[in-house]
Amino acid sequence: MAEKKTVPEILDDMALKILMIEPGDLSVVGELVTLAEQLIGSQDGAGSPALGQMGTVFLDALGKIIMGELDDSAANFERLGKCISQMQEVLRKEGQAGPAEIDSYRAIMQEIGLEVDRQALGGGGPAAPAEAVAPAAVAEVPPVAAGSEAAAMENLPDFLKDTELLSGFIEEAFEHLESIEVNILELEQNPDDKDIINNIFRPFHTIKGVAGFLNLTDINKLAHATENLLDDVRNDKRAMDAAVIDIVLSVGDYLRTMVGNIKEVLQKGPALYKKFEISDYVRRVQAVQEGSSVAPAQESPVPRAVAAPQAPASAPVTPTVTAVAVATASQAAAAGPAERHPGTPAALPAVQKKIGATIKVDIEKLDSLVNAVGELVIMQVMVKQNPLVSAISDPKLTRDLGQLSRITTELQKTAMAMRMVPIRQTFQKMTRLVRDLSQKSGKLVDLVMTGEETEIDRNMVDSIYDPLVHMIRNSVDHGVQPPAEREKLGKPPTGTVNLRAYQKGSAIIIEIEDDGHGLNTEKIRSKGIERGLISADNEISDHEINNLIFLPGFSTADKITDVSGRGVGMDVVKKGVEKLRGKVEVVSTPGVGSQFVIKLPLTLAIIDGIVVRVGEERYIIPTIAIQESIRPQRDQYSTVHGRGETLLIRGHLIPIIRLYEAFGVKSTYTDPCEGIVVVIESELGKRALLVDELLGKQEVVIKSLGGYMKDIKGVGGGTILGDGRVGLILDLAGLVAASDARD
């Protein structure tokens, strides 16, 4: 049960993936295939046949994209996104697909290039959809594919011999590609900075060298061609311009896909190996090198016979010469990756930007250090509180103990800080995103980043990436207006998206602010009323209305884009942030812009909690969910027949959960008016938890209960309390759900 995703979750995931997909990024398409299969699987039997069939057609389309029979263009992915919206719409109608939905679904699929038999989506007939679609699939499979497949199998053992070296290379290559991207974007700002060119040149050179060494000829060739181009730029043989930046970026992306494929092969077996066609890219790189700007090669392929008169110093331009290049490269590689290419002289030992020296540490070692230090702190307190020790009235001992506790505290702080990394890397990826998005949409957008040095928990870095991408996309796609419209409004033609990070108390704040047209509060209000989320006569502030966009009902792209141009899948963002125990809010001023504020805990390892006592046991309630705690009066208490007990607190009837009952332990008080109730806010509404006593507020380190014990309803984990005992951290959502189920 815990493993299985619900249908809405699968669709949400698919919607998110499709939004983030980049043309040529087949790994994401692969993830989509998995999701689509899950969707179809979940619709077998009791599910909706219409959804199952739509899913099957979707899967078919994905398959063709992977096979290259359909274009993996951005436009097609957008259409697939619409298909997902259609499926979500069908889901909202409880699986009943009307002819209108079916027709528009078919129409979109046709736009993509997939002929869908009406029967396949008929909704009624049990005719196997896959077969019905099959005739359309006949689209001739290029014989080349089969051939290269076989060739790939033969090739495989060649470079797969040394998996250890190879996996080292993969990690390294990803790092290099990332630094290439960061540097090239920086270069765009300062085109004359030779240092930056060197910083791009060097990783390409390393990738080329190691790839040659490992016999990854394709990667080697492509990196080599790009290196030559950069060499020319560095030696002032070719000017640094947008064409160079574009080609280097797209080569970087392609290399990443290739390396990603090798990684997959290593992890999941050689069947996944894919032969990548690089000649196109090599031609484009060479074309750029010669100065002619031939961008998309499939439209105007450069004649093969082009010689290289303009660039005599750089070696290979024609395919004939490439062979020579490979030979040189493998020579260089044979001498080890550190060996410098003969064509790249003194420029290499260039000035690198001064950064602090770092080492990589296994995360497990780090965790055990943190554990050990935590224990040290506890033991230190226990020694100090030992009655025999505290009876000694020796000033030296007192002084030494004080010193000891200062040192342990310092040690603990340092150990914790070791888990933190600057948010810079994540932010820098956004630069690329904004650049691509603004080019695609024809808008002018400046991304201004501040506080990149703010540190967040290492484990959070990956999880925060998706929500950030989502919101940045939102701001650029829908927030910032096109230049013409902006000028009409008296704004500068270039829009600004501010990305800020800073620490505020024990929280990290990330803000994304655009100066676009803001949310259309009125439209959201009417949509909310239409969906029954709010009632028409409710007096709700604009702020609360705006935050309705985070509700799942507002997730469909074409629903809300028509009205206000906002709120694409924001519930996905909210879920992502909440998984990190954070909060997200939107503040918007019509005409001026909108601002998304994400509030995250400093670290995932520590939680702010209130320690409560129930009988002999102590539990920790996460502070973020607590509203208030009170000792209820007799007149607040009432029982509702068949619904249990409630307390009337500030005009709201709040159901009581007796913690001792929920957990089956003995408690001091069983009368709510003698104990204390803690009012908590959960997904399912407010609840009043009856406990015996509040023991205080404490920051606790979260520990898993280990092994199999993590799925216990109502318990989110454990922690070591000040006396060395384990305290359980409550999982409020699980607790409320379990107690609702019992009632």
Added chain:
Amino acid sequence: MDEAMDVKQEGGQSLKGLEGKYLTFALGKEEYGVGILKVREIIGVMEITAVPHTLPYVKGVINLRGRVIPVLDIRLKFGMPVKEYDERTCIIVVEIYGPSGPIQVGLLVDSVSEVLNVTAAEIEPPPAFGTHLDADYILGMAKVKDKVQILLDADRVVGKGVLETLETV
């Protein structure tokens, strides 16, 4: 010889493979042994935090130098009468194979005895009946120095127990 071995063992597991060192401990009147390679450490009994919605013999969790590990009461697991914990009560921390790598689990026993070297000649297959124990957990019976030691399969004792916990949730 091989045939004789085959007849001797019923569980399909070679008794020869059971040779080796065992940590023995007492539970009531009986002596049990668990493979020494499974044992991580032995600690005195400490305060155990109860975890709700678990089976009775899952006593809860303890803090093992910063790690939180579950503790099982073997007496309750084997259906023996409850005994008050005293200064001889021990927690044997064993490492077993979980679905996602090795996990450590504490086993509460009356007292720890010694480390025994058991040879194949001393081991007999578990009896088919005549014991109140589920024979699944038993690897074999060892007769060493006129005393009978019941050799336990730590993975089964623990694994089955905790998996049952999961199912009841």
